[in-house]
Amino acid sequence: MLPVDWTTVRLFLHVLAATVWVGGQLTLAGLVPTVRQLGPDAPRAVARRFNRIAWVAFAVLVVTGVWNLLAIDVGSRTTAYHVTLGLKLVVVAASGVGAALHAGARSRAALAAWGAVSLAAALGATFLGVLLAG
Structure with a gap:
């Protein structure tokens, strides 16, 4: 078996949290019609329960994301890398803000709009994360 080190643990936790944050949003969006x-209160109850898990995952993403940056020499990276990293940080923030506004929304239109913002930004952050890792 290959050795397990802190890099493996860090990346595993980051990917695991991303599967919950991004995959959970995709799954929940698919389940909403059912x-x-x-019942009329069921979507809100399911969303509240998901939020308990999702926000922990988001926090783990932020912590492991900082840990990822501390593990590399960011200063020695190219300008293109810095631009991509900056964009990723913006879409990560947009995903979190979108999710927070979605959680506080009262109308169906606002729920849909902020949920879409959060999910689109989360997908963008995932793509940019893969781009940065490559």
């Missing part, structure tokens, strides 16, 4: 059939 959950609505369970």
Whole structure:
């Protein structure tokens, strides 16, 4: 077996948290029509329960993201790398803000709009993370 080190642990935790944050949003979006059939309060109850898990995952993403940056010499990277990293940080923030506004939204239109912002930004952050790792 290959050796396990802190780099492996750090990357595993980051990817695991991303699967919960991004994959959970995709899954929940797909389940909403069915959950609505369970009753008028069901979507809100499911969303509240998901939020307990999702926000922990988001926090783990932020912590391991900082850890990832501390593990490399960012200063020696190219300008293109810095631009990509800056863009990733913006879309990570947009995903978190979108999710927070989605959680506080009261109308169906606002729920849909802020949920879409959060998910689109989360997908963008995932793509940019893969681009940075490559």
